[in-house]
Amino acid sequence: MTVAETENAIKHTDGVIESYGAKRCDLIHILQDVQEEYDYLPRPALERVSEKLNVSLPEVLRVATFYAAFSLEPRGEHLITVCTGTACHVKGAPRLIDALQRDLGLEEGQETTDDMKFTLREVRCVGCCSLAPVLTVDGRIHGNLAPEDISDILEDCF
Amino acid sequence: MPLCMTREKIGSPEALNSLAGRLKERAGGRKMVSVCLGTGCRAEGSGEVYEAIREAVGELGLEDEVIVMGSGCHGLCALGPLVILTPDDIFYPKVSPEDATEIIEKSVIGSQPVDRLLYKTGGKTCRCQSEVPFYGRQERIVLGLNGIVDPHMIEDYIREGGYQSLAEVLYKYPPEDVVSEISASGLRGRGGGGFPTGRKWESCRAVETEDGKFVICNADEGDPGAFMDRSIMEANPHTVIEGMVIGAYAVGAEEGYIYIRKEYPLALNTLQCALEQARDYGLLGHDILGSGRDFEINVARGGGAFVCGESTALTASIEGRVGEPGAKHIHTTESGLWGRPTVLNNVETWANVPEIIKRGSRWFASIGSEGSKGTKVFSLVGAIKNTGLIEVPMGITLREIIEDIGGGMAGNHGFKAVQTGGPSGGCIPADHLDMKVDFDSLIEVGSMMGSGGMIVMDESSCMVDVARYFLDFLRTESCGKCTPCRDGTEQMFMILDRICRGKAGEDELGKLEEIAELVRETSLCKLGSSAPNPVLSTLRFFRDEYEAHIRDKKCPAGVCSALIEFSIDQEKCVCCGRCANECPVDCIAGTAGKPPAKASEEDHQEGKVGEPFLIDVQECVKCGSCFDVCPTDAVEKK
Amino acid sequence: MSEIHFNINGKEVTCRRDEMLLDVALRHGIDIPAPCHHFALPEDYGACRLCLVEIEEERWTGVDAACTYPVREKCIAVRTDTEEVRRYRQLNLQLLLARCPESESVRDLARSMDVEASRFPGIQRQNSDCILCGLCVNVCENLIGAGAIGFVGRGAERRVAAPFDEPASQCIGCGACAEVCPTNAIKTIETEDERTIKPFSPPLKLVKCPECGKGCMTEKQLEFMKTQLGNKSDVLAGCPACKVRRRAQEFAAVLRGKE
Incomplete structure (x- = not known):
């Protein structure tokens, strides 16, 4: 600062x-x-x-x-949160996370891209279990996703 | 759309009655379109549907005849956005904004259903909600007004008889009679433990103090895979508020808190608006309904910690400290928030209170099973067709829930297990499907009621992976204070992780059970002592799956990526090349074109023949994208 | 305040209502391992779970930590050395050993309870001698009132740290944290001119004793105590040894005067 x-x-x-x-x-x-x-x-x-x-x-x-709601690190321009609630987990949330990490070039344990464009976080449950698996981009919920949908979602941010 | 009316303090039960009468009269004869604006439907675009319907009503100049209402969750989230028309009783699933004008013209003005929009299942067309099998087996007490009242309009709640129970209690019952009524109803806490609510109230009421008492509503809902409490607050917040005011009167508290997750912005807004309106009418605050009683509710926003479901951690959090549980030998009812006597119940428990007062403890106790009275709200999710929010009488069987209400399994896989009780619950296998769902039966099979998450899993779920998932959750949600919970769950997670990666030795199951016992018996709080449940219950019912991982280095469900390999059946491959397009690491090679088996001489000459695709297993990251997109199931997972 | 009578290992004992079981046991000479208990701190935290005992109540019998168990009428008997209690203590110790495999104190404690090595793989984090008992945090925040160190994070990632992992600016170098630490994870290191509380504080300048010239407390400590004591702060001059000697001389003089 x-x-x-x-x-x-x-x-x-x-x-x-x-x-x-x-x-x-x-x-x-x-x-x-x-x-x-x-x-x-x-x-x-x-x-x-x-x-x-x-x-x-x-x-x-x-x-x-x-508390999970706090972060001591600045985050990127766009915040992507992947719901890792139980319903999302059994419906493939880990695969969404893998795909996001790959597409964003994030290393294991890295949250924010080097260019500060994206921050990827896991959240416990956004309470949309019937749309599992779910992620949110800047607060907007996307449901019923497969790893193949990730690139389209990221493209919308550019 | 809020009606323009000033809200003045209601000074007596009679004044409340006459207001309810006036509101009923005004609503009579008007048509209503109720659009579900719960989080689930909203994510499916119900906000746009709501706007489109309002616009259509405006264009047709029907604002005075038709009320367009944004309601809370109707339950059947799988088919959102949902729209319900009253009094014609027409139910539309999956509505899109383009349908708005037709709905208004044909169904609202003409009272005729639009056939193409109706829900069809099993060869049957359902015109109204009650014809939809999902709703057929339900008994809606807590969710009864969902879809009927606008959560932002206290007048809707009052019109439907809201706050009458409070008026009755304040003017007709001494506090001890309220407590006995709740005791007689057999109501048990809906937040997890199932402690008798009446007994809790009684022990708090009995404490004599001059420093004041508190009642708290736990709306933190830390369970992943559950959204009951959120939906209740979004749909009908006043039932929770009314329940709390009644409880406060019964135990002698003048101040209360609602502890709510900050991650639920919609519920938080709805609640704050509801509190404001209740205050305006004098149903909360000073001199409630002219009775001379005071009660105020504050909102405390949680910071996101599962452990705050523990009462001592929750009160610490309201006090602005970390949510670390303390030893609980002295009950919260004796010494809770700021050391004062405190009654803590969750959203659904409070929401049951007004109905019990209104219809009597005998009515409530007539619903349910031997030790579990009333209904329970579940969020029914996972691998079934009708995912959503349900309310069923206690004692219903799992099979009825899954098959009749849930509509059976979605997709091609068979049923494997249903997980209840949140992260500290357990997985129940197929041969227990005919068991009753109530507090005691669930504990008998090594699970628990929890707050009401119900996740159905099919054969594509690996139970070791599920156990690993829950332990991963619990080890990070452990506050880290006591050794067995902090380091025991960590070690259990590490063993499960090794099993999933095929790196576990034969002795690891024994170790796992040994630590599980330690964590269960010696942890400081309930988070710790129930943390081994997911492991113990999966070991009990799915031990062979653990053994397959350890001995054969195989994941029978094909989930644990270290133990599976993808390959392409060269005979089945139609050389479309989709797998190679999707592959994120470009490890699939082949040539797109006509499959050699189907190619003609001409195709060969024109070079149109493809070459079946192959996966380089060394490079493969096992993301499964090829498996997902293959149109002929040529990609195999072993 | 009413008195409670119950027995520990068959021996009849008496205590005040709500007195902590561990205190009662220790007072009656019954040995219970309790690394996270310290007499200087009024309330136990209940973290290490080594002081487990079997408690028999009117309607419940089970294992619980003695340090946070307030004795009430319903408590009938306590057994500190059952097979189950021993096994649970040993297992918890194995978990702590996996966390602090290098710590001499933890290994000594383990040996005293017949545990040679942990059967679990190490989960060492930073400061791997720390068993997270919380004594240092408690003493610094509540007893001294300096508020220099605290817990960070939760779950297995929890640790004790100075703010932002920098040398603690609020540390006065009193050394109380090192004093109460049961595993020597915190050390007071002193040179002629400076004292460092490892791993938390920066090097802190020592005040020299006006009599013997040795360093006796840090400048910040003196400053801190002066503000606490106000006009009584002249008692602070000199190192403890010299103060005792001076006091003795004064006393001797008084005695001589009386002769």
């Missing part, structure tokens, strides 16, 4: 904290709102939350690394 971006992040975080009345019990909500804005939790924001809520930084990070 540049100096200006950092300042902005702090300012935005202050607004979020204030909207909750700076209460300790809203730590998770505050982090959710920050994540909503940046798609990840920038370090200056985490430090600011710690300071303003009077919660130690390790405790803030403990929460931020515990």
